Amino acid sequence: MEIGTMLEDSLSYAKDAVWEKWVRWILLIICSIIFPLIIGYSMEIYRGKKPAPELENWGKLFIDGLKLFVAAIIYMLPVIIVVLVFGGFALISALATAPSPNYIVMHPEQFIPQFGIFLAGLFVALILAIIIGLIATIGFVRMARTESFMEAFNFSAILAQIGKIGWVNYIIALIVVGVVSFIFIAIINIIPIIGWLLSLILQAPLTVFNARYVTLIYDSAG
Numbered sequence: 001m002e003i004g005t006m007l008e009d010s011l012s013y014a015k016d017a018v019w020e021k022w023v024r025w026i027l028l029i030i031c032s033i034i035f036p037l038i039i040g041y042s043m044e045i046y047r048g049k050k051p052a053p054e055l056e057n058w059g060k061l062f063i064d065g066l067k068l069f070v071a072a073i074i075y076m077l078p079v080i081i082v083v084l085v086f087g088g089f090a091l092i093s094a095l096a097t098a099p100s101p102n103y104i105v106m107h108p109e110q111f112i113p114q115f116g117i118f119l120a121g122l123f124v125a126l127i128l129a130i131i132i133g134l135i136a137t138i139g140f141v142r143m144a145r146t147e148s149f150m151e152a153f154n155f156s157a158i159l160a161q162i163g164k165i166g167w168v169n170y171i172i173a174l175i176v177v178g179v180v181s182f183i184f185i186a187i188i189n190i191i192p193i194i195g196w197l198l199s200l201i202l203q204a205p206l207t208v209f210n211a212r213y214v215t216l217i218y219d220s221a222g
Contacts, residue, residue, distance in 0.1 A: 017052035028204035035083035036065030086121020
């Protein structure tokens with residue numbers, strides 16, 4: 001499926017999910033605040049339901065949301081470890097050479113090597129996060145489709161799915177939706193006074209839009 005078609009489909013899907021369905025929209029706003037619920041609702045969308053599913057089985061939505069949240073944390077553990085290792089090494093090195101912790105604050109120019117180590121760690125963590133994100137995105141949809149937590153980490157099946165989609169197509173598709181979402185959020189947040197309120201109101205349809213788009217990417221493998 002073409003990226004333009006996926007964007008159009010996802011926008012229509014998100015619009016139909018909330019437009020003139022004010023009760024569902026309000027409930028989705030509440031779900032966005034109680035975040036496991038909105039994550040669980042995304043899982044329902046990942047299952048390929050069309051039109052957007054009704055809000056029901058609240059217990060399942062909450063549990064599904066917690067499962068995806070835990071899976072995301074597990075996926076991000078390598079990134080966290082890299083940051084802690086590089087950051088910890090830089091901090092210990094700085095403390096070992098400084099007369100006191102205040103000395104580091106007063107003379108930061110003397111600890112450029114340590115700062116360099118920390119920045120290198122952040123760069124490695126960023127690259128690792130991007131790679132993990134590519135795998136995790138498909139893993140989350142797979143977990144939703146199979147109703148199995150462990151399938152989120154079935155790397156052979158995940159890589160096979162991405163291979164069917166096409167790595168280049170997959171990466172470009174994610175970049176496009178990332179840019180679109182970033183621009184949308186940025187425009188809302190720069191609106192004075194009511195920007196935060198609009199952000200709260202529109203967070204739910206944006207989540208639905210992104211979940212539908214990822215679902216279409218997954219299904220584009222055939």
